[in-house]
Amino acid sequence: MHTSSLSESSTVVKGNVELSPDVPAYVRAALASIPELTVTTGRTLRLELDGHERPLALLPKPTASPATEEPWHPPTLRPAPNTVGLVVAREITQQERAAIEAAGLSWCDGRGAIHITWPGFYLHIERTGRSSTRPSRVDKQTLGVASIRGVQAILADPHQGWSVGRLAQAAAISSGQAHKILLVMNEERLLLTQGSGPQQRRYLIDRNEALSWLANIERDRRRPDTAATYLYARNFDDLIDRFAARAEKSGVTYALTGVSGAYALGHRLLTNLIVVQVRVSPVDAAQTVDLLGLERLEAEDAGRGMNLELITDTGELGTFDARPAPNRSRLVMVAPPVRVWLDMYRAGGREADAAALFKEQALERP
Incomplete structure (x- = not known):
């Protein structure tokens, strides 16, 4: 049996995750937060770790049932035989992790932690010192009102692929302001970048997270007259x-x-x-x-x-x-x-x- 439990200072097993093009941006971002994994795009969902390869089934994050208080209804989280059932989310609490593991499933927390298991294989990567809510690293004064208008434009169209030109046009701001907004949001891990050069586009990963981030910036600004x-x-x-x-x-x-x-x-x-x-x-x-x-x-x-x-x-x-x-x-x-x-x-x-x-x-x- 292959077993590995890794901390930030450990020597890490390298792996590859192949995702189909229609996989949501937040899933790609969560898996990309694990330095030990290389995320690629292909025709199938596939996971390869230390020479071991398995089909991959992406599962929704469990939600509590008001009637039973169970973490989820089991029939919705049953991958096919020999397939790794992986719950992916930007954040998974300790209670949710325990419930997922108890069901024999795997999980990936977008803050940089992952738990993979199947018969004969176990991998757990945990990075300590991460807070449950990530504070903004942006100096509140670096985002003026025009930039906030640009952020609003992105949040208003969360499925759009954003380029500098598209954002500048959508928010009626300069190309320089649009470029700055995309850089700041990328540094805050709110955007996923795909492509390069003129074809580069940035996609919003999680609108709820971005709304909270913008609300925190707004809260620290002077109230309008x-x-x-x-x-x-x-x-x-x-x-x-x-x-x-x-x-x-x-x-x-x-x-x-x-x-x-x-x-x-x-x-x-x-x-x-x-x-x-x-x-x-x-x-x-x-x-x-x-x-x-x-x-x-x-x-x-x-x-x-x-x-x-x-x-x-x-x-x-x-x-x-x-x-x-x-x-x-x-x-x-x-x-x-x-x-x-x-x-x-x-x-x-x-x-x-x-x-x-x-x-x-x-x-x-x-």
Whole structure:
């Protein structure tokens, strides 16, 4: 029986993993995180380690069953005879690893650990000192608002293969800014690079991971300036429509965001909505209140009468690529869903709870 359990200082068995072209990017990235493995593209799924070769079956990460609290339903994780069943994920907890191993399966954790077993063969590579969540290595000041707009464009189209030119066009940024974004995200292990030269493309590995990374960067940035005002309206929908009509008449560029943007997109996340949150550009929020012919509310008055919160949209994070809200009687512009989520998440409190629901409903479903 071949047995090997390896730490970072050990001499390592070398191996090769052959993957078919349709294998998801996150699987390739997780396997590529193991220095002892060479990941290649071929017609089949195949694993070769120390002269031993087996067919490979990629299995989904087990999820808990609310009814039984079992790690997974066994029928979904049964590879063919003589095939290595490999569960691959960006992160696999110790509890999940134990359950996978107890089922006689193998796993690969994208943080640099792998456990391979079949009759007569055992390999375990574990790298200690890795935290369960990887902190960003990016200096928050290196990503300006234009760069954040570029990251939003990538997150909005997670299956796209990105080149410098494509990203520059999608986010209306310079080629230099697009190049910098791709380099930074690649250094953060958020992108998988395929090809070289003019044919090189970068693919998002895990949108959830990238969303969390961007949210951490946003959290450390200065909050945009806001201005409070009000409009008379019969209800929340009427308030949205009245604001949109006034903005159109005044030539104000705007986009609903936060829980208001989610509401306009059809996601009723909170009850008793009162305040419409709107990103405005190119002038700041206070000047926009004047352009709209509305009354500015001072801080001591805002809590009592405000039903409109205008947010200065520096860098056009919300107004760039804003889209019309569906199923409304008049034109209402809404910020991109990624920005809607970020603004909810950053607000904290019950809006952060709403952000989790919106992420599940609008960003995680196909």
